[in-house]
Amino acid sequence: MNKLDSALVTAALKGGGFEIINLEKDADVVLINTCSVREHAEQRVLSHLGFLKHIKESKPNMVVGVIGCMAQRLGAELLKNKTVDIVCGPAQIPQITELVTKALQEKKRTISVTEKIRQLSPEDETLEEFEMVSDGDDSQLPAQAYVRAMRGCNNFCSYCIVPYVRGPEVSRPPAAIIEQVKRLAGNGVKLVTLLGQMVNAYKYDTYCLADLLRMVSEIDGIEWIRFVTSYPTEEYYEQILKAMADLPKVCHYLHMPAQSGSDKILKAMNRNYTAGKYLELIEKAREIVPGLAISGDFMVGFSGETEEDFEKTVSLVEKMRYKNCFVFKYSPRPGTAAEKRLQDTVPEEVKRERNIKLLAVQEKISDELAKEILETEVKVLVEGLSKKAGVNPCGEKGYPQLVGRTAEDWIVVFDGPINLAGEFAKVKITKTSPLTLFGEIQG
Ligand code: SAH
Ligand code: SF4
Numbered sequence: 021m022n023k024l025d026s027a028l029v030t031a032a033l034k035g036g037g038f039e040i041i042n043l044e045k046d047a048d049v050v051l052i053n054t055c056s057v058r059e060h061a062e063q064r065v066l067s068h069l070g071f072l073k074h075i076k077e078s079k080p081n082m083v084v085g086v087i088g089c090m091a092q093r094l095g096a097e098l099l100k101n102k103t104v105d106i107v108c109g110p111a112q113i114p115q116i117t118e119l120v121t122k123a124l125q126e127k128k129r130t131i132s133v134t135e136k137i138r139q140l141s142p143e144d145e146t147l148e149e150f151e152m153v154s155d156g157d158d159s160q161l162p163a164q165a166y167v168r169a170m171r172g173c174n175n176f177c178s179y180c181i182v183p184y185v186r187g188p189e190v191s192r193p194p195a196a197i198i199e200q201v202k203r204l205a206g207n208g209v210k211l212v213t214l215l216g217q218m219v220n221a222y223k224y225d226t227y228c229l230a231d232l233l234r235m236v237s238e239i240d241g242i243e244w245i246r247f248v249t250s251y252p253t254e255e256y257y258e259q260i261l262k263a264m265a266d267l268p269k270v271c272h273y274l275h276m277p278a279q280s281g282s283d284k285i286l287k288a289m290n291r292n293y294t295a296g297k298y299l300e301l302i303e304k305a306r307e308i309v310p311g312l313a314i315s316g317d318f319m320v321g322f323s324g325e326t327e328e329d330f331e332k333t334v335s336l337v338e339k340m341r342y343k344n345c346f347v348f349k350y351s352p353r354p355g356t357a358a359e360k361r362l363q364d365t366v367p368e369e370v371k372r373e374r375n376i377k378l379l380a381v382q383e384k385i386s387d388e389l390a391k392e393i394l395e396t397e398v399k400v401l402v403e404g405l406s407k408k409a410g411v412n413p414c415g416e417k418g419y420p421q422l423v424g425r426t427a428e429d430w431i432v433v434f435d436g437p438i439n440l441a442g443e444f445a446k447v448k449i450t451k452t453s454p455l456t457l458f459g460e461i462q463g
Contacts, residue, residue, distance in 0.1 A: 021186075021215055024166040025088060026053045029116050031153045036117035045075050049083045049120050051106075054090035056181045058351040062090050066101075073103045083123045087113060089185040093354075095133045109133035110186055111140055114150035140172075140187040147171065148192065152200055161403045162442030163210040167200055168192060169232060170216030175251065177279075178290040178358040179322065179350060182217055189217070191224040198235050205241030208442065211401055212242055218251040220260055228256045230263040237267045243444070244401065244427055245269050249317075250276040252293045252301050261308040271427040272309050273343075276302070277317030281336030282329035285322050288362065295336050302340060313343040313428035320378060321371030322350045323362035330374050337381050343389060343428065344455065345382045347375050383454045390452035393430065397448050397462060400424035400432045404441040408433075426457075436461045 029051065030040055044050050050072060055061040065086065076082050085106030086098055092109035099107055105123045108116060112132040119130055134140055151168060173182045174189040201212055214232065216222060222229040229247065236245050245267075250260075264270045280286050283294045293301075306312055318333060337345065349371040352359040366374075402424040409420040419435040424445065426432060433456055434447050447459040 021166075021168075021217075022053055022055055022088060023160075024168060024215060025110065025113060027160070027166070028150060028153060029053065029087065029113060032114075032117050032150065033120070035153060036121070038117075038120070044072065045079075047082065048124065049085065051085040051087055051116075051120075054086060054088040056089040056093045056185055056353065058348065059353070060351065065090055069101055069103045076103055081124075081127075083120060085116075085120065085123070087116065089181070092133050092137060092185040093181065096131055099129060099131055105129045107131040107133065109137070111137065111144070111147060114146045134187065137185065137187040138183070142188065142190040148196060151192070151196070152203075163208055163401065164213070164403075165204045165209045165211075166213050166215050167197060167204070168216070169197060169214040169219055169222050169229070169247070173217040175218060176290060176357065178288065178362070179319065179353065179356055181353040181356060184355055186217070189221070191216075191222050194224055194227045194232055194235060197232065198239070201236050201239055201242060205239050208241075210242065210442070210444075211244040211246070212236065214245070214247040216247075217249060219247045220250040220253070220256055228259060230256065230259040233260070233263045233267060233270050237269045243269060244271050246271045246273055246429075248275045250274055252276055252278065252291075252298045254301070257301065257304070258308065261305050264312075265309045271429070272311060273313045273315070273427065273429050274305060274309075275315045275317075277346075278336060278340070279317060279319050280322065280325070280329070281333035282325070283332075285325055285329050285333075288324060288358070289319075289322060290357065295332065299336070299339060311428075313430070314340065315344045315346070315429065316340065316342050317346045317348065318378060319348050319350050320374035321366035323352075323358055323365055325350075325366055325374075334378060334381055337378060338385070341385050341389065342382060343430070344386055345378070347378045347382070349375050386454035387452070390430070390454060390457060393449050393457055394452055395449065397446055398426045398430070398432060398457070398459070400426055400434075400445050400447050402436070402440040402443055402445050405438065406433050430457050431455060432457045432459060434459045434461050 041047055052065055054065050072084050083105045084103050086104055087108040088110055091107045098104050106119050111134045171190045172187040176183050220229055278298050279291055281295045352364045402422055406421040406423040419437055422436045424432050432447050446462040448462050449457045449459040451458040
């Protein structure tokens with residue numbers, strides 16, 4: 021979601037005549053797009069502001085803006101930091117060009133956040149118009165773009181800040197989404213990822229996510245479609261999975277966070293399912309879409325999580341056989357139900373140990389799943405040079421090392437010509453690791 025917001029801001033600023041550069045010390049304006057989901061993310065922003073303070077000492081006219089969720093959460097408090105000139109919440113991002121221009125011209129420090137974000141109108145036209153400025157290089161990866169299907173969230177999982185900083189859940193009109201995807205396809209986009217905090221709950225008039233997938237599938241030029249994030253619920257579930265099974269363009273990939281394997285913890289998290297129900301949903305998904313790749317999110321060290329609860333999480337991960345998992349240490353967020361009503365009982369050290377342990381369990385599974393792909397040929401959408409390519413630009417056979425992903429979101433590394441970036445390639449897998457497949461380009 022943040023990558024999409026950054027891309028929209030970039031496109032808006034470019035449209036407003038600004039030039040985007042990489043080096044902060046040479047910039048007239050520095051904008052930091054922020055995340056509030058964990059405290060660590062916010063701390064990194066604060067330390068980055070410390071770094072910018074030094075640059076500003078010799079460049080007093082430089083404008084520094086904090087945009088996104090942290091701006092919404094902290095509001096005026098952020099302006100107390102003398103380095104910050106602009107504070108702009110997620111719902112005010114459409115005004116960004118105006119705010120930046122004003123700050124440059126009038127040297128005034130400004131704040132623009134929504135006073136009562138939960139009362140934000142679902143029909144906010146400025147947000148809808150702004151959404152359409154994207155020019156196709158949304159994710160900074162060639163031929164790929166994120167498209168918002170839904171804004172906000174109404175779920176109020178007890179630990180989560182998102183409903184408080186991104187406002188109420190709103191599904192965008194299908195016509196707007198389709199128009200946008202058509203334009204992206206016209207600009208060479210091949211993979212679109214539809215975004216929503218609970219994207220499987222997409223609903224507009226009589227349209228659900230399965231309908232949206234069908235409509236996007238019909239767009240020429242689009243070859244792969246993904247959607248994230250799915251919440252474990254039966255509503256629309258079969259329809260969505262059937263669409264995935266029926267529509268060749270929809271990738272066989274499902275990101276469905278479980279968060280915990282303990283029913284007691286799931287209840288305290290205000291997640292409306294049990295571990296048993298979650299497993300049942302996954303079994304159904306695998307029945308409808310054989311070979312489906314599933315990824316998940318887990319949180320360790322939530323309030324009241326005992327060793328026994330954690331073992332239940334380990335056991336769920338073992339049963340699930342995820343392609344990969346993201347594991348986070350619980351971080352109490354100010355104003356959320358968990359922060360207000362529950363104690364942060366698990367010591368940091370224990371959270372850290374559980375995090376490492378769960379990742380190790382998953383790594384073994386990812387390694388086994390990767391090995392099943394060995395010696396097969398996979399279709400890859402090439403993203404560009406791999407990290408190693410910078411060190412060894414010519415590779416072994418005169419080609420640099422490239423990186424791409426399969427429809428199931430496996431990362432594939434192989435040597436090939438750089439003009440393949442943004443194109444599909446066939447790669448035979450010759451070596452695997454838990455997170456990356458290595459191979460040779462075919463044909
Ligand atoms: N809407 C998505 C998740 C959005 S936040 C969903 O419901 O799945 C992305 C992930 O961050 C969550 O899945 C959760 O695992 C993690 N997360 C959210 N709040 C957190 C917190 N307070 N501390 C640690 N991790 C958190
Ligand atoms: Fe947060 Fe829950 Fe909404 Fe996801 S579904 S954004 S975890 S409140």
